[in-house]
Amino acid sequence: MIQVFCIEGDHLRRVDPKPGEALPAGTLWIDLLNPSAEEDKAVEAWTGAAIPTTEDMAEIEESSRFYTEGGVKYLTVPILHKVDMGHRKIAPVSFVLTDRLLVTVRYSEPKAIDLYIGRATKPGSGLLGPRCSGRSVMLGIIEATTDRLADILEGVTEEIETASQAILHKQAAERPMSTKEFRRLLTRIGSQGTFLSKVRESLSGISRLLAYIQVGVEAGEPRKETRAWIKSLERDTQSLENYVDFLSNKITFLLDTVVGLISVEQNAIIKIFSVAAVGLMPPTLIASIYGMNFHFMPELGEPWGYPVALGIMVLSAILPLFYFRRKGWL
Known part of the structure; x- marks a missing residue:
């Protein structure tokens, strides 16, 4: 799908020129969403610039994501999409920047672009x-993307705080967590950590894009306001990257805490079995002695022999437990 936007006063207006027709005057932005080969050729005819393919956009080398060819800048940035739907995917979006015109090529639908x-x-x-110019539109899309990432990080912060409350506050007041609850917490925290890695990847791509634009700008171009805009976006991106690092450290701490709590619960269970085994050892010894088939065991013929043996076994089980309690081992 091709979307063509022209400047009209202080806003953009969408127009629908047909392939083969000239672009309307004031065209600033051509947006290609899941373009076909025919649509790629039509845009190439309008702009005189080659349109990157999906294979080109998938390249991870920086030299393949940020370069200038024939006076046209090619910039590719990974941007999150389908976050609200729970899929949390990331896909590259290419910006093809000519002197005045911007072409975006995407095979996904990031909400930030729709918001812009x-x-x-x-x-x-x-x-x-x-x-x-087209550069202004591109910076506006980048600004909308960083705003969107900031909103997403607010949601991640709430998720982490909820998990933190469940781990640190409820653990002391309520019964110990079950295996199912521990598994659910680990999955919840781990998914947020995985998502943060995607956010960091997107922010890193935006940061490199802004640095490339800033370094490649010729003296006196763009205007002072645009240079200030780029600097502001760089500061916003850097602050978001720092915040992502903070959240990542917090997730690592929570994961370590959950793993530590699991170890504590496992040790408590093992301690119970160990104490039970030690407590039953003396009764087992006494029962084993009286289970021997020796003829000369005097108490076997006495009426008090059986209850006394039972009493000794009970007492031998209680005394170790009492001793462990006095030592503070239980």
Whole structure:
């Protein structure tokens, strides 16, 4: 699908030119969503720039993600999508930047881009000015992406705090957690850790994109306001990366805590069995003695022999437990 946006005052307006027709005046942004080969060719004819394929976008080398060819900048950034649906996937989005025009190529539907389109096409939003270019649209998309990542991190923080409450506060007041509860907590915390790695990957790609743009800017271009915008986005990205590191350390601490609690519960169970085994050893010894088939055992012929033997076995089981209690081992 091809979406073409033109500048109209202080907002974008979507137009639908047909392949083979000239682009309308004021076109700033061409958005390619799951493009076909014919759509790729149509955009290449409009812009004179090659459109990266899915194989090109999947490259992980920085030289393959950020480069300039024929005066056109090619920038590829991994962006999260389907977060609200629970899938939490990450997919590359390519920005093809010419002197004035921006082409985005994507095979996913990040919510940040949809949010930007909704805001940028609304009159009076203040996102675009009369001197804006495709670079302004790209920075606006990056800003919307960082805002979206910040909102996502707020949700992750709430999840981590909920898990922390379940581990640290409920553990002391309530009964020990069951194996099922421990498994659920480990899965919950581990999934957040995996998700944070994807957030970090996306932030790292955005940070490298901004650094590439900043280094590659010629003297006097872009305008002072745009350079300040890039610096602001770099600071926002850096602060989010630091916050992701903080959350990752917290998740590591919670995982270590859960593993430690599991070890404590296992040790408590083993201690019970150990004490039970030690407590039953003297009665077992006495029962074994009286289970011997010797003819000359005087108490076997006495009426008090059986209850006395039982009493000795009970007493021999109680005395070790009392001793363990006095020592503080129980």
